[in-house]
Amino acid sequence: MENVKSRAKEKWLVIVVFMFVPLLLLLVFTYVPFFKMVEFSLYKMKYIGPRTFVGLKNYADVFSRGECFRSLFVSVYYMAGAIIQLGLALFLATMLVFRTKGSGIFKGAMFFPYLICGIAIGFIFKFFYARGFVLDSFLQMLGIKLEDIPLWLEEENINNISLAATSVWRYTGQNMILFLGAMMSVDTDLYEASDLDGANKWHQFRYIILPSIKSIVVLNLILSISGSLSAFEPPYVITNGAWGTGTYFVIMNRLAHENQKVGLACAMAIVLLAIIVACTVAQNLFFKYAFDDGTADESKAAARKRKKAEKEAKKAAKGGR
């Protein structure tokens, strides 16, 4: 009895000791800022000095102020880029899933951009797109005249495409590795068996590879929405939002730290969060209803259920003893 009591005491001691630091950090750096953000978004204010309550005006401004609204539109380019990137990653991963000589080198080369820091990527592509430098020289080498080449960063009908392309360059390899990981989890015997059955590569892709990765593809598709809205470093370094290339975060950063429109910046952050929460809910609903056909996630859920049942059975057995 004494023993049981001291066990319970020890249990609480462990709980308190192990959770104190993470919970404190969570409170101070996530939830206090979050609630302050909600509060600030209702005021017209700077970091220091008086503030006036303006109600929901900041939220209205997010959608009516030219630069804010435009930045939502700019993120559409990044979303389109994200879709291209997923397609490319899927394609490249499919190529690599079949036995390939030197696959390690190909994988490494295409994955590597992901490891470069955003600021460095910004500089690499500032150099890449600058007039008369990398891309222009390359095109001239192919025989295109300099005056026929657009200004990649200044011309407003093309500059957001140039910038979104840097995102594609950065993340395609990483997506490819993710997809490849999921594809490799398929039993390789399936490929050989299907080969013997006369399946061609397309059939193998459609009936073996695709089902194994569809949950991770959908997941990345949804993540790409919040990812597009969060694009920051490359446009920040390359153009700093000039010529209509300000992404949501670039504009928010400018409003918050340069113009000190703290209330408006907070409202922008809340709007972004609302979009992300909506995407996450959509994702969960999608997985719940779309994947109820005995593949990827279903089997994972089934495995979890089985494990739980085992655990309970074990507990019951112990209790009986």
Add this chain to the structure above:
Amino acid sequence: MTMSVKKRKVLTTVFTVFKYLVLVVGSFIALAPVVVCVFTAFKTEEEYNTTSVLALPKSFAYFENFKVALEKANMLRGFFNTAVVLVVVLTASIFIGSMLAYVLNRFQFKGNGVIQSLFTFAALIPGIATQVTVYQIMYSLGLINHLYGYMIVLMGTDIISIYIFLQFFENLPVSLDESAIMDGCTYFGVFFKILFPLLKPAIVTSLVLKGVGVYNEYYMSNLYLQDSNLKTISTALYVFTGPYGNRYNYICAGVLITIIPIFILFLIFQKQVYSGMAAGAVKG
């Protein structure tokens, strides 16, 4: 019959050629922008001004640009600071993450579910978005312009390792804990002696993901470490947007200096990096 076998052989060959072509082009596009930077970083002032950017430098033994970049951007200091931050933050987040996951996974108590939901929701909030108000908190706690302040805020926004450890604990059988307790082990003993050594794969995964994140982190470093002696490697590099904004020979050297360490680590830990990526993705 023989006809269709022949046809399939041809198709397979066509596919193979196509596959290698695609992979070579893909790798070329991924590497070319960086390779051009390598060329440029080794060019003398005169070569940089006169030759095409696509031309090879005369020699790969000209290090003047690297020297200038290191000096102008104070990059050695940046490396030192980043290294200190990495060691402290990674160590701390392994302990914080694994201890929290142990409690949440192994103990039933009131509030367990609520705490897990709090962490889940926190994971949705994008880091940069809350910095407007985090800045105020950092300011009032006196944490701005101190390396430890930056470290604390990095630990505080660490949700990913918590997830990785939680997931890992799910697959560690409870019977391990139970038999250790039968043998008279305390809960602390169970965690540190029995379970912690088994966490190695999860630790590697979180080291990879968190390590890449911290090494490349710019935004918070820029906000909270404004003193020039406190710059980390990414904020040090940002200096090149200033007066050296179009001296790409220096800029490319600076970019390469930041890339080289992570490139070497990647070559050594390639396998762990890939599996870390995959493990991090499942969480969603």
